[in-house]
Amino acid sequence: MSIPKLEFPPFHLPAEAEALRGEVRSFLKETLPTVKSEDRFASWNTFSPEFSKALGKKGWIGITWPKQYGGSERSFLDRYVITEELLGNSAPAGAHWVADRQSGPLLLRFGSEEQRQAILPRITAGECYFSIGMSEPDSGSDLASVRTRAEPVPGGFRVNGTKVWTSGAHRNNYCIALVRTSGQHGDRHKGLSQLLVDLKTPGVTIRPIINLAGRHDWNEVTFTDAFIPESCLIGNEGDGWLQVTSELAFERSGPERFMQNFYILRELVRVLGRQPAKRASSILGRLIARLWTLRQMSVAVAGMMQGGKSPAIEAALVKDLGTIYQQDLPEIARAIAESDATTEEDLADFLDVAQYATMMAPSYTIQGGTTQVLRGIVARGLGLR
Amino acid sequence: MDRETRDMLLETADRFFTERCGRAVVNDVEKGVWPADLWKEIEEMGLPLIAVPEDKNGAGGTLADMLALLRLAGSHAVPVPLAETSLANLLIAAAGSEPRPGPATLALGNLTLSGGRVSGKIERVPFASVADRFVTVVGSTLAVVAAANARIDDTPSHAGEPYGTVSFDNAAAEFSGASPVSADRAYELAAVMRAMQMAGAADKVLATAVEYCKQRVQFGRPISTFQAIQHMLAELASYVAATIASAEAAARDADEGGLVDGGRFSIAAAKSQASDFAQRIAAISHQSMGAMGFTHEHILHHYTRRLWVWRRDFGSETFWGDKIGAAYAKAGPEALWASLSASKYAA
Numbered sequence: 001m002s003i004p005k006l007e008f009p010p011f012h013l014p015a016e017a018e019a020l021r022g023e024v025r026s027f028l029k030e031t032l033p034t035v036k037s038e039d040r041f042a043s044w045n046t047f048s049p050e051f052s053k054a055l056g057k058k059g060w061i062g063i064t065w066p067k068q069y070g071g072s073e074r075s076f077l078d079r080y081v082i083t084e085e086l087l088g089n090s091a092p093a094g095a096h097w098v099a100d101r102q103s104g105p106l107l108l109r110f111g112s113e114e115q116r117q118a119i120l121p122r123i124t125a126g127e128c129y130f131s132i133g134m135s136e137p138d139s140g141s142d143l144a145s146v147r148t149r150a151e152p153v154p155g156g157f158r159v160n161g162t163k164v165w166t167s168g169a170h171r172n173n174y175c176i177a178l179v180r181t182s183g184q185h186g187d188r189h190k191g192l193s194q195l196l197v198d199l200k201t202p203g204v205t206i207r208p209i210i211n212l213a214g215r216h217d218w219n220e221v222t223f224t225d226a227f228i229p230e231s232c233l234i235g236n237e238g239d240g241w242l243q244v245t246s247e248l249a250f251e252r253s254g255p256e257r258f259m260q261n262f263y264i265l266r267e268l269v270r271v272l273g274r275q276p277a278k279r280a281s282s283i284l285g286r287l288i289a290r291l292w293t294l295r296q297m298s299v300a301v302a303g304m305m306q307g308g309k310s311p312a313i314e315a316a317l318v319k320d321l322g323t324i325y326q327q328d329l330p331e332i333a334r335a336i337a338e339s340d341a342t343t344e345e346d347l348a349d350f351l352d353v354a355q356y357a358t359m360m361a362p363s364y365t366i367q368g369g370t371t372q373v374l375r376g377i378v379a380r381g382l383g384l385r
Numbered sequence: 386m387d388r389e390t391r392d393m394l395l396e397t398a399d400r401f402f403t404e405r406c407g408r409a410v411v412n413d414v415e416k417g418v419w420p421a422d423l424w425k426e427i428e429e430m431g432l433p434l435i436a437v438p439e440d441k442n443g444a445g446g447t448l449a450d451m452l453a454l455l456r457l458a459g460s461h462a463v464p465v466p467l468a469e470t471s472l473a474n475l476l477i478a479a480a481g482s483e484p485r486p487g488p489a490t491l492a493l494g495n496l497t498l499s500g501g502r503v504s505g506k507i508e509r510v511p512f513a514s515v516a517d518r519f520v521t522v523v524g525s526t527l528a529v530v531a532a533a534n535a536r537i538d539d540t541p542s543h544a545g546e547p548y549g550t551v552s553f554d555n556a557a558a559e560f561s562g563a564s565p566v567s568a569d570r571a572y573e574l575a576a577v578m579r580a581m582q583m584a585g586a587a588d589k590v591l592a593t594a595v596e597y598c599k600q601r602v603q604f605g606r607p608i609s610t611f612q613a614i615q616h617m618l619a620e621l622a623s624y625v626a627a628t629i630a631s632a633e634a635a636a637r638d639a640d641e642g643g644l645v646d647g648g649r650f651s652i653a654a655a656k657s658q659a660s661d662f663a664q665r666i667a668a669i670s671h672q673s674m675g676a677m678g679f680t681h682e683h684i685l686h687h688y689t690r691r692l693w694v695w696r697r698d699f700g701s702e703t704f705w706g707d708k709i710g711a712a713y714a715k716a717g718p719e720a721l722w723a724s725l726s727a728s729k730y731a732a
Contacts, residue, residue: 006588006622008630010637021726088722262722270718281710282703288713289657289706292650292725293627296634314626321623375619382595382618384609 008314010296011303016074017081024085027058032091039092041263041353044256045217046092047171049127055093056126061100065108069116070124080254080302084295087259090266094168099123101254103130103176106247107196110235115196119174133163133177133197133221134244141373143178143244144188148223150179150195156230157181157195159203159223169206169219175199177223178244181237192240196232203227213359248369253301253315258294258322260364261329261357265291268333271350273342280340287332294322313381316374323364323371330357386446394450395457398432402461411687414464415545419515424465428486433470437478448574449640451475452581456632459585462687464546466490466512468578473520476571479644480527480564487517492530492551493572493699498523501561503530503553511698513537513549518559522571527564530556544690565645573649575699576656577635583659583695584632586688587625587666593685594618594670597678614673621669624662631655638728650709650730657705660696667692 031054032040039046055061060082065071079100086093104123107115122128139145148161159179169175175197183191197204203226209218235243265287272280297318304311334354341347365371379385386394410420427433436451437443444450455468466488473491474484490512496505503521510519514537519530534556542548566574595618598609608614635655638648667689671678678685696702712730713721723732 006591006626006629008626008633010630010634025723084726088726266718266721269714269721272714274715274717276710276714278707278711281714282706283710284714285653285706285708285710286657286661286702288709288721288725289631289654289702290627290661292654292728293631293634293658295725297626297630300630300634317623317626320619321627372616375616376612378619378622379615382622384595384599384615384618 006314006317008297008300009303011300013077013081013299013302014075017077020074020078021081021085023058024060024082025089027054028085028089028091032089035092040090041261041356042094042215043087043090043092043263044094044097044260045215046094047129047168048092049095049129051092052096052126052129054126055096056124059124061096061126062104062120062124065104065120065124069108069120071120076306077302080299084255084259087255087262090263095129095171096123096126097256098132098167099128099130102132102247103174106176106194106234106243109246110194110239110243111196112231112234114231115234119196122173128174129168129172131166131169131172131175131199131219131221133166133175135163135165137162137164141370144192144241145185146178146180146192147185148177148179150181150193150228152181153227156232157228159195159197159226159228161223163221163223164209164218166206166219166221167217169199169221170208170216172199175221176234177221178240181233181240189241191238192244193237194234194240194243195228196234197226197228198232201226201228211363213356252368252374253298253311253318255295255298257319257364257368258291258298258325261326261360262291264329264333264354264357267350267353268337271337271341271346276340280336283332283336287329290325294318294325297321313378316369316377316381319369320371320374320378326364327361330354330361334358386444386450391446391450391453394435395453398430398454398457399461401426401430402458402463406461406463408684408687411462411464411684412681414547415541417547420465424488427465427467432467433474434484435471436475437484441478441483443474443478443484447640448475448644449636452577452636452640455578456581456585456636459582459691460589462586462589462684462691466516468582469511469516472574472578473518475644476520476522476527476564476566476574477529477560479566480560480562482529482560482562485518488512488515489518489520489529490516491571491575492519492521492535492553493568493575494521496521496523496553498526498528498558498561501528501558502555503528503558504555506550506552508550509540509542509548509698510551511542511546511548513551514539514547519551519553522564522566522568525564525567526561527566528558528561531559542694544687544694546691546694570646572699573652574639574644576705577632577639577648577652579695579698580628580632580652580655580659581636583663583692584629586691586695587628587659587662590666590670590685590688590692591618591621591625593688594621594673594678597674601674601677617669617673621666621673624665624669628659628662628666631658634728648728650724651728653700653705653708653730654728656700657702657709660700660702660705663692663696
């Protein structure tokens with residue numbers, strides 16, 4: 001039988017990364033007590049320039065980037081540890097998240113020297129924040145169908161179109177927009193480019209899109225004859241698709257795919273008390289075991305990437321399993337809390353928190369590639385299509 | 386053994402299992418036929434002695450080497466107690482004795498040992514009726530009891546393997562000695578052994594279902610081209626991946642941390658995980674293969690039924706979940722992340 005073997009070779013994070021973990025923990029121990037608990041629950045959705053700047057001061061944003069751009073030239077695995085510590089301790093890390101994970105690395109790889117010098121040091125300082133401008137009203141999972149058009153004009157582009165679900169656009173500095181710079185709608189992957197858009201540009205209008213939990217994270221970003229200078233084209237004209245697909249790979253297998261609502265597990269431990277009955281402890285233990293497994297898988301993928309491999313199928317599997325875990329967690333936790341909480345008061349607090357987690361849960365299997373898109377990738381990997 | 390030697394051994398064993406552990410052999414075991422020739426050849430290859438030191442006539446491999454072999458055996462539904470005998474032999478050697486040939490099994494649980502005599506009853510002992518001897522650890526003493534000194538009531542497993550209830554009534558041990566591996570630890574080692582066999586079986590289930598769906602034509606095309614089937618198999622792959630990843634991580638931690646107490650939490654988590662997803666793996670694979678996979682004729686059940694049995698062996702997800710949950714509750718919420726990220730019961 002000739003199907004590709006699924007392998008997750010166990011991997012140890014190196015000693016330097018573990019040493020860094022200790023430093024990050026002490027920093028968070030000092031910093032977090034002053035943060036409001038609802039901001040901690042929202043963790044990577046919480047916009048806190050104050051926290052991001054403090055983290056930047058420690059050198060923990062863009063830690064893998066070259067020193068000339070404010071980075072520390074440390075390994076991808078050091079970054080991994082920082083990410084999981086932020087989530088494991090429910091830090092309000094939303095402001096710099098996308099810039100650190102995705103936009104900065106994109107500029108580093110494809111951007112011009114001028115763009116790198118202008119932007120990257122500000123990201124690492126924790127004071128420059130990014131939005132992702134990929135989705136549109138008619139382009140969700142099918143990104144190649146984007147309609148936003150950037151028409152070449154002297155000195156740059158005139159941009160018209162609409163982006164949606166643009167997280168943080170109302171408070172971030174930049175958006176990286178996937179636009180059509182040549183050819184026709186229907187040319188699919190050809191003729192797409194990415195532009196570095198200053199969100200203060202005249203002709204760029206930002207309107208809130210409120211999500212079902214009542215939060216304003218998303219926006220609609222409309223371009224009306226907005227002029228974007230040529231110097232803001234990222235890489236070569238027509239390379240947008242290549243950039244976007246490599247960018248999405250950064251997104252898939254990190255700890256944010258299974259630890260976004262880690263606080264639920266922690267609060268569950270709190271509410272069950274020190275000696276839960278066997279039924280409750282066994283369900284709690286199974287939840288912990290599943291999370292541990294996801295972490296082993298994610299670390300294994302990180303190890304493979306560090307070794308120069310590109311485990312796309314394995315990464316997709318981590319996101320598929322991890323996001324579904326995050327949906328299972330509040331439901332299972334709620335059920336055992338209701339039967340086994342130690343006090344009525346603790347239970348009431350917990351159910352409030354769990355309710356919030358339940359409302360956020362549908363987003364996990366949508367953002368960064370829906371479950372269905374991921375399963376398509378895995379199916380291709382299994383040789384089914 | 387070095388990586389190259391292990392890979393060579395696994396390759397040889399893979400070919401051997403493919404040739405000699407076909408459907409007929411597995412089905413015969415279910416009918417009560419002991420495949421004496423198969424066992425003899427397995428012994429001639431030295432497989433049950435893989436983790437026994439060379440000075441005790443073993444192959445000098447590590448626990449990790451043994452577990453890698455047993456994952457492979459799991460992917461062939463090898464219907465003899467290779468896993469149980471390998472671990473029993475490792476335990477015997479660790480207690481300072483030299484393992485003897487013949488199939489052995491593990492009688493782990495609530496037994497008493499006094500003056501070299503064993504008493505008590507253990508249910509669901511794998512391969513009880515075909516084993517020459519039973520190996521147990523009571524407190525910190527290992528004892529080996531010949532089959533002739535035990536009473537065995539057959540209770541074949543739902544996978545058709547000769548499990549049984551084993552009773553010892555002041556049974557003389559043919560060997561007893563101080564064991565560096567405690568009774569609880571022996572149970573953990575048996576759990577990681579089963580988790581690795583489950584990883585092998587899960588892998589085989591995925592390969593079987595994928596292959597079948599690529600061949601099976603309905604509505605004029607292979608059913609693998611239907612998106613509904615593709616998504617089912619991708620979901621199946623995610624559960625199989627979790628089973629493999631957790632078992633491999635536990636095997637690594639058990640090996641690196643040492644025979645006496647390495648990877649205690651990882652083993653608990655891996656066996657909980659493997660047992661937790663066994664049903665999902667069985668359910669999706671059967672659904673994707675329709676009536677064909679539900680027949681006795683097809684080999685799918687050799688693996689799905691073993692998954693259902695193995696998830697109970699040496700601690701189910703409820704058993705190991707309780708170990709983890711109780712320890713984490715005791716340590717409290719602020720210790721949760723530190724413990725989990727260190728793969729420990731409590732940091």
